[in-house]
Structure formats: structure tokens, C-alpha cells
Amino acid sequence: MFARQPDLLADRDAVEIVVDGTTVVARAGDTVAAAMLATGLSCIRTTPVSGTPRGPFCMMGVCFDCLVTIDGHASQQGCLVKVAPGMRVDTQHGARPIVVTAKDWT
Amino acid sequence: MSIVDVAIVGAGPAGMAAATRCREFGLDTTLYDEQSGSGGQIYRGITRSPLIQPEVLGAEYWQGAPLVRALEKSGAVHVPDATVWSATANDAGIALGLAVGTPGRRTSSVVQARAVILATGAMERPFPVPGWTLPGVIGAGSAQILLKTAGVVPQGRTVLAGSGPLLWLLAWQYLRAGIAFAAMLDTTPRGRLAKALRHAPDFARSPYFAKGRELVRDVRRRANVIEYVTTLAIDGDRAARAVRYTVDGREHTIPVDQVMLHQGVVPDVNLAQAAGCVLAWSPAQACFAPVVDAWGGTAVAGLYVAGDGAGIAGALAAVPRGRLAALAVANALGRINHVTRDSMARRDRGELAVAMRGRAFLDALYRPADTFLLPSGSTLVCRCEEIDAQTIIDLARQGCAGPNQMKAFVRCGMGPCQGRFCGLTVNALIAREQQRDPADVGYYRLRFPVKPVTLEEMAAGPRTPEAIQAVERLEKTETDPM
Numbered sequence: 001m002f003a004r005q006p007d008l009l010a011d012r013d014a015v016e017i018v019v020d021g022t023t024v025v026a027r028a029g030d031t032v033a034a035a036m037l038a039t040g041l042s043c044i045r046t047t048p049v050s051g052t053p054r055g056p057f058c059m060m061g062v063c064f065d066c067l068v069t070i071d072g073h074a075s076q077q078g079c080l081v082k083v084a085p086g087m088r089v090d091t092q093h094g095a096r097p098i099v100v101t102a103k104d105w106t
Numbered sequence: 107m108s109i110v111d112v113a114i115v116g117a118g119p120a121g122m123a124a125a126t127r128c129r130e131f132g133l134d135t136t137l138y139d140e141q142s143g144s145g146g147q148i149y150r151g152i153t154r155s156p157l158i159q160p161e162v163l164g165a166e167y168w169q170g171a172p173l174v175r176a177l178e179k180s181g182a183v184h185v186p187d188a189t190v191w192s193a194t195a196n197d198a199g200i201a202l203g204l205a206v207g208t209p210g211r212r213t214s215s216v217v218q219a220r221a222v223i224l225a226t227g228a229m230e231r232p233f234p235v236p237g238w239t240l241p242g243v244i245g246a247g248s249a250q251i252l253l254k255t256a257g258v259v260p261q262g263r264t265v266l267a268g269s270g271p272l273l274w275l276l277a278w279q280y281l282r283a284g285i286a287f288a289a290m291l292d293t294t295p296r297g298r299l300a301k302a303l304r305h306a307p308d309f310a311r312s313p314y315f316a317k318g319r320e321l322v323r324d325v326r327r328r329a330n331v332i333e334y335v336t337t338l339a340i341d342g343d344r345a346a347r348a349v350r351y352t353v354d355g356r357e358h359t360i361p362v363d364q365v366m367l368h369q370g371v372v373p374d375v376n377l378a379q380a381a382g383c384v385l386a387w388s389p390a391q392a393c394f395a396p397v398v399d400a401w402g403g404t405a406v407a408g409l410y411v412a413g414d415g416a417g418i419a420g421a422l423a424a425v426p427r428g429r430l431a432a433l434a435v436a437n438a439l440g441r442i443n444h445v446t447r448d449s450m451a452r453r454d455r456g457e458l459a460v461a462m463r464g465r466a467f468l469d470a471l472y473r474p475a476d477t478f479l480l481p482s483g484s485t486l487v488c489r490c491e492e493i494d495a496q497t498i499i500d501l502a503r504q505g506c507a508g509p510n511q512m513k514a515f516v517r518c519g520m521g522p523c524q525g526r527f528c529g530l531t532v533n534a535l536i537a538r539e540q541q542r543d544p545a546d547v548g549y550y551r552l553r554f555p556v557k558p559v560t561l562e563e564m565a566a567g568p569r570t571p572e573a574i575q576a577v578e579r580l581e582k583t584e585t586d587p588m
Contacts (some may be wrong), residue, residue: 001242001363002258008283009257010158027256029154034256042345042364043241049492053344055241057489059248060147061140061557062229062374064490064522065239073209075522075558080187081209082142 002037017087026083033059033066033078036089044068044078048095067092107570110136112435113202113219114182115190115377118146119170119421120413121225122177123428129180131432131441136217137177138188138204144174146227147247148421151255162283163254164275166317173425191555193222193381199408200381205559213566214559221408221435224378225428228371228414231393231474232527233268234481237340238367239489246276246368259285262363265349267291267338270472271318273368277325288360290325291335291351293369295475305467312464313422336477340365369474373415376524376556379549382406387545390469391418392479393530394549401434401451402427410434418469423461426454479534487535488528490521498532502539509533509550522558525550 004027013028019036026035033056036044043053045067056066059079066078071088074096078089112128114121117139128135137144145152149170160168177184185206191214192203199220205212230245237243244252246266252258259280264287266277277290302309309315325331337352340362349360372393379385383396383404395417402410412431413424430451437447481487481495493516506512509519509532518532519525525532529550537544 001261002252003261005257005259005283005285008158008162008259009156012156027156029156030256034252034258037252038256038258047492049490052239052492053241054239055244055345057239057244057248058230059244059251060150060229062523062526064558067522070209076209080140084208 001040001042003040004038015083015085017083017085017089019089020091028083030083031059031079032068032070032076032081032083032087032089035083036068036078045092046094051094067096069096107216107218107568109218110134110183111220111439112136112223112432113138113200113217113221114223114225115139115193115202116146116225116227116413116415117141117144117177117184118148118225118227118413118424119173120227120415120424120428120431121146121223122173123425124223124225124412124432125182125184126173126176126180127429127432128435129182131436133436133439133441135180135182136219137182137184138190138202139184139186140189142186144177144184145170147251149174150251155254156257157254163279164282164317167254170421189557189559190377191557191559193224193377193409194554195382195406195408200406203554203559205557205563212563214564215567216570220439221410223402223410223412223428223431223435224381224415225411225413225424226374226377226415227424228418229374229526230368231370231372232531233367233369233478234485234487234495234531235338235340235367235478236483236485237342237346239486240340240342240346241344242342242346242362242364243340244364244366246273246366247371249366250276250279253279253283259283260287260364260366263288263361264364264366265289265291265360265362266366266368267293267335267349267351268368268478269294269474270368270370271314271468272371273366274318274322274325276366276368277329278321281325281328287329288362289330289332291338291349292331292333293335293338293475293478294333294472295336296334298471298473302467302471305464305470309464309467312467313460314420314464314468336475338478369478370472371414371418372530373417374526375415375549376526376552378404378409378411378415380552380554380556381409383409383411385549387543388417389545390466390473392473392544393418400430402431403434408438419462419465423458423465426458426461429454430458479531480538481531481535487531488518488521490523490527491517491519493518493528495531495535498535499539502536505540506536508536508547512536513550519550524552524556
């Protein structure tokens with residue numbers, strides 16, 4: 001598993017996010033995927049096709065294996081989104097739920 | 107719709123240098139990048155790396171800092187968190203489909219540019235070995251990004267496996283940061299060095315030579331480097347648990363908590379190809395790259411490709427390549443005549459020639475072994491749609507015409523990564539099974555959007571007359587079959 005190496009790092013503000021209902025302390029500047037890996041989590045989703053576990057792989061926005069639900073928005077690339085205080089991150093299992101919200105389009 | 111003179115996609119060394127040069131000619135320049143800061147992947151996090159000991163990453167990393175400073179002073183507009191998902195030529199130049207913002211606030215819009223420079227860079231080459239999709243298996247470049255941007259490093263038992271300069275660099279950086287790893291499994295085949303040696307005199311004059319030699323020696327001295335690894339597999343149920351590998355015909359197993367894989371980088375061609383650029387097979391680099399002229403110009407008028415996105419040459423070469431594209435744009439848009447363009451280009455071409463020294467050596471030495479380009483059995487080729495090698499091989503044997511027909515048959519390349527992690531493998535397997543040249547087999551026909559964008563994001567964009575016209579139901583006419 002991965003972990004933060006504190007003696008390498010300058011101080012940064014702590015940012016609390018909520019991962020699957022549990023508060024996790026990340027650091028300002030972290031991406032969601034890095035923050036999740038830093039907590040020791042390596043599997044962050046299961047695939048829609050076979051349900052097998054996956055974790056962040058490329059960390060640069062091309063592999064789509066770090067897809068998570070962020071503040072209710074499904075299939076976001078965790079490696080491209082920075083953590084923000086109070087951000088709610090949920091792991092995805094299988095296909096994302098397709099939620100249709102009625103909106104005033106006029 | 108916003109209109110700019112030049113839109114540049116990608117804020118790595120090529121994009122930063124191109125934007126800075128465009129501004130020298132007073133061109134209204136906007137630079138789009140998916141990350142929140144400039145630097146690209148090679149200089150990722152350079153403006154805000156939290157690492158307190160800069161020497162951990164090595165001096166080469168910090169060479170990116172002057173590029174960022176020049177960009178910041180240039181007056182170019184830098185739009186972070188921006189995904190360009192289309193690029194379409196029109197009478198006024200190129201229109202870019204753009205999605206900007208954080209989840210829930212991401213909106214899509216269209217930007218019209220008179221000229222566009224794509225500096226979309228490289229990505230790690232697919233490394234389809236058994237278990238490469240398991241959690242705990244990441245790319246070496248990916249591991250570097252975690253180190254550079256967040257100080258997140260492997261704990262417990264770690265194995266680095268593969269070949270190429272970046273794998274050695276990661277090993278060296280880990281050692282400097284005090285991070286131990288059980289082994290580095292070098293998959294560079296026997297005989298490669300001998301083949302590469304004819305390019306050695308050139309490489310000896312390369313800016314990468316002294317550093318590279320020192321770095322490899324240092325890693326060999328301090329780490330458990332196992333050479334001539336001929337097979338590689340990662341075992342595990344829900345995460346990587348062991349690496350199996352073969353040396354001299356004997357199989358060995360190392361228990362692991364994580365594995366960093368790497369076998370070089372290849373151009374990220376999706377946006378360029380979807381925009382209409384012609385791709386060519388590079389036998390030396392075993393990948394496809396857009397065909398460009400000496401300025402980065404492509405088959406699409408007004409569209410240029412600079413940096414590793416136009417063929418792997420590294421960060422030092424990306425800078426003059428970006429500047430040369432900018433010169434061509436300034437000339438095309440009437441800011442400088444061709445005499446000025448050519449005279450200014452002389453210095454950039456000199457710099458490029460120096461940066462390119464020894465590239466042939468690196469290409470020959472680190473060309474992946476066929477074993478690692480040609481998976482078999484149940485090893486996944488397409489990570490997104492979970493299509494295995496045997497499926498591709500069987501269809502190729504039945505006469506599947508090429509990657510596009512393969513896509514139609516089994517959906518490989520149709521997941522969110524849009525073929526980035528399977529296209530080269532599908533090409534290689536078809537080429538072998540049908541005894542064809544990879545150039546003849548070709549690549550996927552890529553289409554917009556090259557990155558997923560939701561209808562909601564598109565609908566949330568500005569309601570310009572063009573946008574409304576694009577989606578509104580057309581008035582019925584006499585000939586309307588409806």
C-alpha cells in the first residue's frame with residue numbers, strides 16, 4: 001500500500017474530505033486519487049464489466065481507473081480533481097447509477 | 107463564443123515554450139491544460155511541489171522552473187482544469203470543444219482559434235502483462251507523480267519492473283528519498299545494448315548521457331537490479347500480492363504490496379488524430395505519431411503538433427519544438443515574414459539537434475521486447491471493456507481487417523480511455539497473427555469527444571446562437587422524411 005512520507009514534505013493545510021462516509025485528512029494540493037492512496041486504500045472501484053477491483057493507475061487523466069463519485073457526481077477522474085474542504089467522495093461499484101434530474105431547460 | 111489568435115493544448119515544456127514565444131509576437135494566446143498547474147507531466151507540480159528537499163527529484167526536474175516563470179510573465183492566458191475534447195477545422199481556423207471546471211461545475215463551450223498548437227505530450231506505453239489491472243499496480247510515471255505532487259510513496263514490499271529511462275529515474279529518486287524496494291526487474295532483452303552501440307558515439311554527446319550513466323550506476327550499486335527478465339506476471343485476487351518473473355528459464359516469485367510498471371512512453375495521439383492529422387508508424391519507437399513538417403504543421407491547416415505528442419524526443423527537445431511551431435503560427439498569422447521566421451528558427455533548430463543527440467541510442471536500447479508488446483491468453487488488452495488477448499488473437503486469425511473492425515466486433519477501445527491503453531497492443535497482435543506490417547494494420551479511427559463529456563456539461567455551456575442552432579430541432583421542410 002501507499003503512504004505519505006512526512007519527512008519529505010513541507011507543511012500544507014489539512015483538508016478534511018469524507019470518503020465513503022469516513023472523514024479522511026488530506027493535504028491542500030492533493031488530488032482525490034492521491035489522497036485516497038495516501039490513506040492506504042489501493043482499490044477504489046470495481047468495474048462495470050466484470051466487477052473486478054481497480055485502483056488509480058496512470059495518475060495523469062488517461063486511464064480512467066480512478067473513477068469516483070465526487071459530491072454526488074459519478075465517474076469523475078479522481079486524479080484530475082483537487083481535494084476541497086468537506087468534499088464527499090464515494091467509491092463506485094460496477095456501473096455508475098444514472099440519475100436523471102429534472103431541470104428547467106427554458 | 108470566445109475567439110483567440112492561438113490556442114495551445116497542454117502546458118508541458120512544448121506548450122509553455124510555444125505560448126511564451128507566441129506572446130513575443132503579440133499574439134492573443136490561451137493555454138489549456140487538464141491539470142491545475144503548469145509543467146505537464148515531466149515538470150508536474152513544479153510550481154507547488156510540497157517536497158522540502160528539491161535534490162530528491164534531481165536537477166533535471168527543476169530545469170522546468172524557468173519555462174514556467176517565462177510563461178507567467180508572457181501574458182498568455184493559462185486556463186487550468188480544462189479538457190479539450192474536440193478540434194475542428196473551419197473557415198476561421200480551428201474550433202475547440204472545451205470542458206472547464208470542477209465536478210458539478212464543469213461546463214462545456216466552444217473556443218474559436220485562428221491557429222492551434224497541440225502539445226498533448228506522451229503517456230506510458232501499455233504494458234499488458236497478467237495482473238496489470240490489479241490495484242497496487244501503477245505506472246512508474248504515475249508513481250513519480252505521486253512522489254512529486256503529494257509525497258505519497260510505496261510502503262511495504264515494492265517491485266519496479268520494465269525498462270526505459272523513466273524506470274531508472276524513479277528508482278534513483280526513491281533511493282534518494284530513502285524509499286526501499288525489493289527489486290528492479292529489468293526487462294531490457296539481451297543483445298539490445300550491442301544493437302544500440304552503433305548510436306553510442308552520438309549518445310556520448312547527448313545532454314542525457316552523463317546524468318543517465320551516473321544514475322544507472324548509482325541504482326545498480328544500491329538496489330537489487332535483476333537483469334534479462336523474460337516473463338512477468340502479477341498475481342493477486344483483489345490487489346497485487348506477488349510478482350512472478352523468469353530469468354534464464356527459471357521462474358521466481360517475489361511477494362509484493364505494489365508494483366511499478368514501465369516500458370517507455372508513446373505519444374498521446376487521440377486529439378490530433380480525431381482532428382484529422384495523419385498518423386504514421388514509427389518502427390524505431392514502435393508507436394504511431396502524427397505526421398508533421400519541420401514546424402509541427404499537420405495535414406490540417408492551422409493545426410500544429412509540438413513536443414512528444416508528435417513523436418518521443420524528450421523534454422529538452424519539446425522546448426524548441428514548441429518554439430518552432432509558434433514561429434510558424436506567427437508567420438501564418440502575418441506577424442512575421444518567412445525571412446524572420448527562418449532566421450529566428452536557426453537557434454531553435456540548433457537546440458533541437460543537441461537535444462535529439464542519442465535519441466536513436468535510447469530508442470534502440472529500450473525498445474520493449476516483443477513478449478511484452480504481445481500478450482496472450484487471458485491477459486487483458488483493453489482495460490476498459492476487459493477484452494483479453496486470446497479474443498483479439500482469435501478474431502485476427504479469423505481475418506478481422508484491423509483495429510476498427512476489432513472495435514466493432516468486441517468493443518475494444520470503446521471505453522472511457524478511448525483506446526489509449528489498448529490501441530498499440532491490438533495493432534501488434536493483428537500484425538503478428540496476419541504477418542502484416544504494423545503500419546499497414548493501422549490504428550483506431552478516433553472520434554470526438556476524445557475525453558468523456560456529459561450532455562449536462564454541454565447543455566450548461568453558454569447559449570450562443572451557434573450552440574442553439576447546433577442542438578435545436580430544425581424546422582420541418584417539404585423534403586423532411588419525418
